[in-house]
Amino acid sequence: xxxLNIEKIHEDxxxxxxxxxxxxICVKFKGDIDMEDPGVLLDPFFNKLHEGVVAQKIKEVRADxxxxxxxxxxxxxxxxxxxxxxxxxxxxxxxxxxxxYNRDITWQVTSLPTLNFxxxxxxxxx
Amino acid sequence: MSVNNTxxxxxxxxxxxxxxxxxxxxxxxxxxxxxxISIVDQSKADKIAMAASELLENAVKYASRDDTxxxxxxxxxxxxxxxxxxxxxxxxxxxxxxxxxxxxSEGDSLKVYVTQMKEAALRxxxxxxxxxxxxRYETGGDLKVDIKNNxxxxxxxxx
Numbered sequence: 001x002x003x004l005n006i007e008k009i010h011e012d013x014x015x016x017x018x019x020x021x022x023x024x025i026c027v028k029f030k031g032d033i034d035m036e037d038p039g040v041l042l043d044p045f046f047n048k049l050h051e052g053v054v055a056q057k058i059k060e061v062r063a064d065x066x067x068x069x070x071x072x073x074x075x076x077x078x079x080x081x082x083x084x085x086x087x088x089x090x091x092x093x094x095x096x097x098x099x100x101y102n103r104d105i106t107w108q109v110t111s112l113p114t115l116n117f118x119x120x121x122x123x124x125x126x
Numbered sequence: 127m128s129v130n131n132t133x134x135x136x137x138x139x140x141x142x143x144x145x146x147x148x149x150x151x152x153x154x155x156x157x158x159x160x161x162x163i164s165i166v167d168q169s170k171a172d173k174i175a176m177a178a179s180e181l182l183e184n185a186v187k188y189a190s191r192d193d194t195x196x197x198x199x200x201x202x203x204x205x206x207x208x209x210x211x212x213x214x215x216x217x218x219x220x221x222x223x224x225x226x227x228x229x230x231s232e233g234d235s236l237k238v239y240v241t242q243m244k245e246a247a248l249r250x251x252x253x254x255x256x257x258x259x260x261x262r263y264e265t266g267g268d269l270k271v272d273i274k275n276n277x278x279x280x281x282x283x284x285x
């Protein structure tokens with residue numbers, strides 16, 4: 001279990017799991033996120049992730065999308081909602097979200113870099 | 127639906143199904159396979175499959191009856207691809223769709239997409255209203271919405 005004590009999500013073809021990554025955290029997305037409202041599962045997951053990261057003063061979260069084949073727009077909404085939580089934090093409490101994406105998956109190449117624009121300076125896309 | 131203007135060299139598929147969410151992934155996969163044998167540009171094929179999936183999600187969410195209809199037409203010579211999704215909807219859903227379309231169809235597509243993302247993040251009704259903005263930005267295609275009585279036709283042409 002990871003240091004935030006957050007259980008993995010495994011529903012339909014969607015898997016989302018948190019791993020410890022040295023002093024930071026990695027959240028890995030796998031499969032397809034295309035259910036009607038992914039927020040039902042992802043919103044509480046991201047809330048716990050955000051609260052845990054802030055409480056433990058973790059400086060960086062790596063969001064690894066390399067093995068996510070498809071993300072519908074409702075799933076993009078859930079990711080955007082998580083990222084936007086950073087605007088509620090004072091500057092010295094903000095953490096970096098480093099997005100890792102797969103250049104062979106077309107929607108990732110076009111959509112994931114746009115997340116940079118939601119909260120400039122705290123989202124890094126690699 | 128008319129395909130009278132389809133040239134003999136254009137390829138197309140046409141699917142009609144009772145709008146069920148669980149069929150969307152299956153149709154997306156089928157469209158990807160169809161496009162893989164029809165066009166060379168894999169990136170374009172992926173964008174089309176994404177657009178079709180998003181349009182079908184809208185159709186399934188807002189359809190007031192069975193018989194959601196999707197037509198995908200490929201012109202091999204130009205590799206232009208057209209998608210048309212047709213469904214029946216009630217007036218409230220139609221009004222919502224037209225309002226979203228008006229909002230996202232003007233201005234820089236990236237700015238519109240990011241603005242819609244920020245607005246979506248604030249919604250608490252389980253809806254994103256992000257699909258059309260995503261399609262416009264990611265495909266760069268020409269998105270159109272036509273309403274005839276209670277029939278909604280959403281089309282996109284990608285050159």
